Amino acid sequence: MKGNFKVGLGMLVSFGLGAAAVVELHAQAKPPAYVISQIDVTNADAYAKEYVPLANKALAESGQKRLVSGGKTISLAGDPPAARIVVSVFESMEKAQAAYTSPAYIEARKIGDKYGKLRIFAVEGISQ
Structure with missing residues (x-):
């Protein structure tokens, strides 16, 4: 169960960082x-x-x-x-x-x- 939690948390954090990077790149695209x-x-x-x-x-x-x-x-x-x-x-x-x-x-x-x-x-x- 702990392993699944760590994998899920890692995926959630990775998704958040990826979304933030996309927003930043979009802002620079003006x-x-x-x-x-x-x-x-x-x-x-x-x-x-x-x-x-x-x-x-x-x-x-x-x-x-x-x-x-x-x-x-x-x-x-x-x-x-x-x-x-x-x-x-x-x-x-x-x-x-x-x-x-x-x-x-x-x-x-x-x-x-x-x-x-x-x-x-x-x-x-x-x-x-």
């Missing part, structure tokens, strides 16, 4: 969000000194991983891109939205808007 920023800078010195440090700090604290920041950009079709392009990735669309609506980023953006025209949008990625 698709990433890619944020693309097109920036026409009107005052490069002020933009770099006043806006960039504040924006970088606010977004890094929100989980941003920057993939592209400036660099050489060419047009493959259509209108040429803005002078500066930034591409970032966040764990989810919700985290991207939270980052760009955070009080710290909103304050930084007030400064950024003085020194450039920003167009920022997010695209939901494909779950891997």
